[in-house]
Amino acid sequence: MMRFMGDRTRNRVRGGKLEVSAIFKWFKEDFEKGHMGFAKVEDVFAKYAPQLTDLPDERARLRDGTLAPSHLEYDWSLNAVGR
Numbered sequence: 001m002m003r004f005m006g007d008r009t010r011n012r013v014r015g016g017k018l019e020v021s022a023i024f025k026w027f028k029e030d031f032e033k034g035h036m037g038f039a040k041v042e043d044v045f046a047k048y049a050p051q052l053t054d055l056p057d058e059r060a061r062l063r064d065g066t067l068a069p070s071h072l073e074y075d076w077s078l079n080a081v082g083r
Contacts, residue, residue, distance in 0.1 A: 005044075006051035010072065013053035018045060018067040022074040045069065 005011050010021045024031065024041055031041045038044055042065045045052065049062035061067045 002048070002051055005048035008052075011048075011052055013055070013058045013062070013067065016058065016067075018052070018062065018069045019072050020045070020069045022071045024069065025071045041069075 004021075012019050024044070028041050031038055031044050036047070038047075045067070046063045046065065049059040052062060053059055058067070
């Protein structure tokens with residue numbers, strides 16, 4: 001999970017905006033079932049704030065939930081790897 005969250009082609013804060021993988025939209029409910037203490041998907045972004053940005057003020061905004069996520073286009077070519 002740390003590697004996925006730290007892959008800034010898939011998840012990042014850029015220009016003060018949180019941009020995350022569409023997986024978080026499609027499977028939002030799976031991230032809100034209480035595993036690892038996550039009650040809402042924003043809790044995931046708060047936990048992995050250091051992987052999403054290097055800037056302390058952006059990390060603080062992730063931790064207090066004031067950066068609403070937008071979802072990036074999914075790279076469907078990933079599904080063809082190894083075929």
